[in-house]
Amino acid sequence: MSVKVLGISASPRLNSNSDILLRQALAGAESAGAETEYIRLRDLNIAPCIECNSCYKKGVCVVEDDYQMLSSKMLEADRLILATPIFFMTFCAQAKALIDRCQCLWAHKYVLKQPLISTGRDRRAMVIAVGGTKSKKMFDSIRLTAKYFLDVLDMSYAANLFVNRIDEPGRIEQHPSAMNEAFRLGRELALTDAPLPEKPVNIELT
Ligand SMILES: Cc1cc2nc3c(=O)[nH]c(=O)nc-3n(C[C@H](O)[C@H](O)[C@H](O)COP(=O)(O)O)c2cc1C
Numbered sequence: 205m206s207v208k209v210l211g212i213s214a215s216p217r218l219n220s221n222s223d224i225l226l227r228q229a230l231a232g233a234e235s236a237g238a239e240t241e242y243i244r245l246r247d248l249n250i251a252p253c254i255e256c257n258s259c260y261k262k263g264v265c266v267v268e269d270d271y272q273m274l275s276s277k278m279l280e281a282d283r284l285i286l287a288t289p290i291f292f293m294t295f296c297a298q299a300k301a302l303i304d305r306c307q308c309l310w311a312h313k314y315v316l317k318q319p320l321i322s323t324g325r326d327r328r329a330m331v332i333a334v335g336g337t338k339s340k341k342m343f344d345s346i347r348l349t350a351k352y353f354l355d356v357l358d359m360s361y362a363a364n365l366f367v368n369r370i371d372e373p374g375r376i377e378q379h380p381s382a383m384n385e386a387f388r389l390g391r392e393l394a395l396t397d398a399p400l401p402e403k404p405v406n407i408e409l410t
Contacts, residue, residue, distance in 0.1 A: 206237055206238055206239045207233075207236075207237070207238040207239070207282045207283060207394050207396055208238070208239050208240075208241070208280065208281050208282045208283070209230065209233040209238045209239070209240045209241070209281065209282065209283040209284075209285065209390075209393070209394055210240075210241050210243065210277055210278060210280075210281035210283070210284050210285070211226050211227070211229065211230045211240060211241065211242045211243065211284075211285045211287070212226075212243050212245065212274075212278075212284065212285070212286050212287070212299075212302070213226050213242065213243065213244045213245065213246075213287050214245045214286065214287060214288040214289070214295065214296050214298045214299035214302070215246070215287070215288065215289045215296065215298075216245075216246050216296065216298055217289075217373060218373070219373040219374040220289065220373060221289070221334040221367070221370050221373065221374070221375060221376035222287040222288055222289050222332050222333065222334045222376075223244070223287060224374065224376050224377060224383075225287060225332045225334065225365060225367070225376060225382060225383070225386040226242070226285055226287035226332055226386075227242065228383050228386035228387045228390065229285050229287075229330065229332065229365070229386045229387065229389060229390030229393070230242060230285065230390055231387060231390065232386065232387035232388060232389065232390030232391035232392075232393075232394070233283065233285075233390040233391060233393060233394035234394075235387075235391050236391045236392075236394040236395050237394070238283070238394035241277065241281075243274065243277070245298040245299065245302060246298065248269075248270035248274065249269045249270050250269055250270050250271050250274065250298070250301050250302055250305060251267055251269055251271075251301065251305075252300075252301045252304060252305075253265075253267075253301075253304040253305050253307050254267060257311075259307060259308035259311040259312070260311045260315050260316075262316075263308060263309075263311050263312030263315075263316045263318060264308055264312075265305055265307075265308040267305070271302070271305045274302065275305075275306070275308075275309070278357060279309075279320065279321065279357070281327070282325070282326065282327055282328070283327070283328050283329065283330075283393050283394060284327075284328075284329040284330075284354075284357070284359060285329070285330045285331075285332065285390065285393065286299065286329065286330075286331050286332070286350070287331075287332035287333070288331075288332070288333050288334075288346070289333070289334055289335070290333055290334065290335030290336070290342045290343075290346070293339070293341065293342040293345055294342065294345040294346065294349065295333075295345075295346065295349060300349075303349065303353045306353060306356050306357065309356045309357065310356045313356060313358075320357075320358055321358040325358075326360075326396065326400075327357070327358060327359040327360065328359060328360045328361075328362040328393055328400065329350075329354050329357070329359040329360070329361060329362060329393075330362055330363040330364065330365065330389055330390070330393050331346060331347075331350045331361075331363075331364050331365070332364075332365045332366075332386065333346045333364070333365075333366050333367075334366075334367045334368075334370050334376065335366075335367070335368045335369075335370070336368075336369070336370065336371030337368065337369065337371075338368055338369055338410070339368065340366075340368060340408060342368075343364070343366045343368075343408065346364070346366070347364065347404075347406075350364075360400050361404045362393055362400065362401065362404060362405065363389050363392070363393060363401075363404050363405040363406070363407070364404055364405070364406045364407065364408075365382070365385055365386055365389055365407050365409075366406075366407070366408045366409070367379065367382045367408075367409045367410070368408075368409075368410055369410055370382075379409070381409055382409050385407050385409065389405070389407065392405075
């Protein structure tokens with residue numbers, strides 16, 4: 205059975221740089237024989253968490269929107285690639301809303317102490333982030349939030365691809381090393397026999 209790779213694109217704009225890198229990474233995964241699925245958050249309706257804490261009782265979210273569908277896909281996938289633009293030094297709101305809604309998975313796992321995923325599954329994830337300025341500090345907050353998000357999803361944090369100084373839409377296409385790294389990392393992520401690194405592979409490009 206082929207590896208299932210889910211790519212989630214969080215940028216709200218068209219011709220988005222992080223989206224272009226995500227599609228390169230998915231092409232890389234396909235080159236390794238993976239089955240890929242691409243989802244754009246701008247096409248979905250995912251409200252922010254309302255902190256009602258209902259999920260503490262049953263481990264499910266009571267807010268009914270596209271989260272339920274996406275959550276099932278995230279739990280089913282063998283690999284996840286989340287791509288986000290940097291907004292105010294961190295994930296954009298669309299990505300953060302998705303992450304916060306996963307509080308119900310956190311409750312499932314840590315409050316109700318019920319397993320989310322059948323044991324022995326090899327699940328891995330990679331994060332892509334693109335920022336417009338020369339700062340690299342913005343990637344610290346991505347790393348920290350992604351670490352706890354992926355822990356809740358029971359996914360190993362395999363890799364980051366971070367690119368700064370890319371601002372205009374589509375500009376990333378003029379950055380061949382970023383495009384190549386996205387393909388390479390996507391391919392590597394999909395290979396089932398690739399050893400899992402102790403720490404996430406961290407590629408930061410300017
Ligand atoms: C609301 C908003 C906030 C932003 N904040 C930052 C920031 O804190 N640091 C930065 O380097 N770029 C920031 N940018 C620039 C974007 O990260 C940059 O344009 C990036 O290429 C967008 O990625 P995308 O094309 O995938 O949406 C911001 C852009 C917007 C619209």
